[in-house]
Amino acid sequence: MQDSGSSRLSTLPKELREVLEFTRMHNRWRRFETINLIASENVMSPLADSAYMSDMMHRYAEGKPFKRYYQGTRYVDEVEVRVMRLMGELLNAGYVDPRPISGTTANASVFRVLGACGSKAVIAPVQAGAHVSHTKFGTLGALCIEHIEMPYDPERMNVDVDKAVKLIEEVKPSFVVLGASVYLFPHPVKEVAEAAHSVGAKLVYDAAHVLGLIAGKRWRNPLDHGADVMTASTHKTFPGPQGGIIATRDEEIYKRVSRAVFPYFVSNHHLHRLPALAVTAVEMKYFGEAYADQVVRNARALAEALAAEGFKVLGEHLGYTKSHQVVLDVRPQGGGAKAAKLLEDANIIVNKNLLPYDPPDAIKDPSGLRLGVQEMTRFGMKEDNMKDIARFMRRVLIDREDPRKVAEEVKEYRKEYTRVHYCFDVDTIEDGKLYLLY
Structure with missing residues (x-):
């Protein structure tokens, strides 16, 4: 005997049933039946999920909080300001821009400000895990910035520090990039930052993969070791919604980069990310x-x-x-x-x-x-x-x-591992009702 749900679905057009069925199968397979070891994925908590599915996904905002080009964002502005403050606390950064909709968009905004067409950027070697956005095949290439790789030390599986310092001193790039997507050991931030600063260059640290470990104090905070600006994704070790973020302690860099995020690379910044990111930031604060x-x-x-x-x-x-x-x-x-x-x-x-x-x-x-x-x-x-x-x-x-x-x-x-940990138990909130909705 068909259940009422199946019966209702049977009345829908075939093409709609197919989409819904594939979505259902994906959700069941990936969420309840597989062991996921993809290094660039994570899951949000039920509470963050509920905050993500808000009316904000239907709304539009350009500009910054309280300085918008659209009306109707009074509550969006309040949430965005809180995201900036919470992420700043976690990362010990005075200035945070959560508007990039991906880590690559965050990189593009920073690279656009720190470099110019025809300038040079020294990046971590591809062998040490540099992301494609750091290279001539990605964002650097799109911005016509020349990419020059630091030497690789196969014994340490990392940047060759001494040779990297010499290279930076010789090349005198506009900026240097550390951080990676294949990433077992910390890059030498302090030494590279000192070399970069000695020739007037800035150090960008792409923390996409390790942002959650930085927030959880189990990975060096690059801003503590000389990085001028940090970019990241918010959905890898940091278990929030898909998106990007930029953090710095330098007010001038922040102002310039924020002017590049919008209007160069982002118009509306997918507002439903913001409450989910805020919830995740609070979870990371406590857990x-x-x-x-x-x-x-x-x-x-x-x-x-x-x-x-x-x-x-x-x-x-x-x-x-x-x-x-x-x-x-x-x-x-x-x-x-x-x-x-x-x-x-x-x-x-x-x-x-x-x-x-x-x-x-x-x-x-x-x-x-x-x-x-x-x-x-x-x-x-x-x-x-x-x-x-x-x-x-x-x-x-x-x-x-x-x-x-x-x-x-x-x-x-x-089957024994389906409940999300290191978050607030939604069953204790308003008798299980997710009051954030309506």
Whole structure:
């Protein structure tokens, strides 16, 4: 017998039913049946979710709080001001602009102000994980700013500090960029900042991947070590809505960058992000240190467990990782593309990734996998769970078990980890009613 919901859906047009059904299947699969190890994803809390689904998603605002080009934003302005204050407190930054709608948009706004067409930017080497937006293939190229890479130290899996300092002194760039998307160990902010400042350059730190670890005090705050401005995404280790942010302690940089965010790169800045970001910022204020601490411990535990199961885990001589990420060389298992697909068939979601010794043209089938533990940490998993995940992965990639069989076990395993942790329990708020709505 059909339930009333199915019966009502059956009266809808076929093309609408298809969209709704694919959406339903996606929600169930990714939220309740998979182990997600994508390093650039996370989940919001139920309370942040409810704040996200507000009337603000239908509204438009250009400009800054209380200086808009549209009417009807009196409450939006109040929320945005609170976002700026809360994020400033978390990051120990006097000036915050939450209007960029992505980390790349945040980078573009900063690069546009600090550089000019024909100027030079020195960036972290691609081998050390530089994001495409830092390069001639992305935002720098679009702004016709020349990208020059710092030397790479394969032993430290990081920027070669001495050679980087010499390069900066020789090139005299407009600005220098640190931060990355494949990111196991902190970049040498203090040394690079001193070199940049000695030639009149500014240091930009892209904290997209580690913003939650910075807010949780488990990763160096680059502003404390000489960075002039920090850009970030708000949906990776920081478990908020998708979007971007810019933070600085320099009032002049803030004023100039804010004038670039709007109108150069953003018009309306997707206002429904703001209350969800504010909720997440408050959650990080009260729970961020415990969350970030568990993320770092889980990453180390996963790396050690994978090594014990027979995988080649990068960075062993350095302790594997100090971030949320773990990087594997899966050439013995058929390469990154094959390994990622097999794991997806087993309901374990990862992404293939170039390793430092891969040529650029290996991007479609690189040697490695990049793993991140932040979302599973958010769902309550701890060190022992990382050992279980490593065993699931071994069975698929080393033992060559049928991934469909493993997928059923993963689905059953995941049933115990569906509640979001490190946030306020919505059941204690107004008897379970999310009063933020209507």
